Amino acid sequence: MRLTRQTNYAVRILMFCASNPGLSRIAQIAEFYAISEPFLFKILQAMTKAGLIDTVRGRSGGIRLSRPAEEIRLGHVVRLIEENFDLVECFEAGETQCPLIASCGMSEALKEALDAFFAVLDRYSIADLTDKQRNIGILARLELLKMEPLATH
């Protein structure tokens, strides 16, 4: 049972932006997390469309959160980016030959468990994940990046 890499990095991109008061450059985030820029762009597309991220174009452009980090719920981001929550194949219509499909207690239990999973994620905002104390590491790294500017793209 695992979340996709996309979901994982979607949250981390938001955490990065929440930690950086100005605009964050794509190259800067990609370098920070050691991920490729195309992969990052793919995730950004969904988050821009969903109104979580604003893009400022141009030489000194970059990305930033569209709304305060306190207002972005972790559960919302995971639901948005994760492609599939069909914990078992029988959650998908027409994907099972199991004769229990109409009366199975397992799928009900799993759905209830998934609701409990999201209830916890909905309690956390991106701001909660990046509060000042936690954030010492990311802020220190951002300072380092400012001191050693990246090549212009």
Add this chain to the structure above:
Amino acid sequence: MRLTRQTNYAVRILMFCASNPGLSRIAQIAEFYAISEPFLFKILQAMTKAGLIDTVRGRSGGIRLSRPAEEIRLGHVVRLIEENFDLVECFEAGETQCPLIASCGMSEALKEALDAFFAVLDRYSIADLTDKQRNIGILARLELLKMEPLATH
């Protein structure tokens, strides 16, 4: 986010045995769920080792629950069979280059969410998943199987 097919069918095998008062034959279960016998044997191995299933060898042999269905928790079965609960790569030691690893609020939130997920599964026993009312379908099919005996293996 999805459980493995192994986990899914481990639960269903236990549900089958809980619904069948006598010994269940491998061929009977495999036919019922339309899965292959080698796949079924692979799952049974882990459940036999964990003391959930007893095997009776011989011509009229088969399998049955080692303990009452009321005493087998869904959470226990899922923990036993599912191979990996590292929801994100950084749960695995040495598998991430993320600089947030030491102070990340996301992994804490995800671990808490996973605990909530299992707390629900631990509330359900195999007996809960196969109570009499739910079980009409599986029992009716078992009756059918009795009337049309399978080829001897």
